[in-house]
Amino acid sequence: MKNNNNCGLIVKEFKMASLKCPAQVRSNLAAIMLYAEKHNWKIIGFYAATFHMILGHRGKGQQMNIYLTSLTVQTVMNHPKRGVSQLNRKGLDIFQIEEVFKNVRKHTGKGYYVKRK
Secondary structure: OEOOOOHHHHHHHHHHHHOOOOHHHHHHHHHHHHHHHHOOEEEEEEEOOOOEEEEEEOOOOOEEEEEOOOOEEEEEEEEOOOEEEEEEEOOOOHHHHHHHHHOOOOOOOOEEEEEOO
16 A cells, blocks of 8 residues: 555554564564654555555655565665665664664665666
């Protein structure tokens, strides 16, 4: 579910779906929500079937996709030399995810980038 026009619905469905998460996913989700708020990110979409959340950064035009079961993080940004690109990181721990919230260009040694054409 992605709906930029109705944030209240997204948050309500997100909260309901998060109750059905496995315990470890719920724990990760709680930490991710704290990091998101702390670093000015907001939920703009959530897919309950795959526990995939989409966040947008207030004011920077950046997007982050987090897959809660695998702790895979994808950031989409405008690179100064390469244009719009994606940086994907697989199997991060919760502390590495906070580092990505601080700096979407953070290289963790667990990923790769994809340039959009």
